[in-house]
Amino acid sequence: LLDKGADLEAADEEKWRPLHFAAYQGRLSLARRLVDSGCELEPLSDEGKTPFYYALDGNHSEMIQFL
Secondary structure (H helix, E strand, C coil), rough: HHCCCCCCCCCCCCCCCHHHHHHHHHCHHHHHHHHHHHHHHCCCCCCCHHHHHHHHHHHCCCHHHCC
């Protein structure tokens, strides 16, 4: 989807963006691809939480170091 021009900053109803989901799920390769493609590193969800928070919450150590 990224190769087809998907919106890196598209948000759902809770203002989660693709990087929030990647961080929450610990999908490091996806997070790297999103960041390399220019997505914002610290977008806020409607709860005021960044992808880094969700990486911490999920105890995804490699993601935490990356973000």
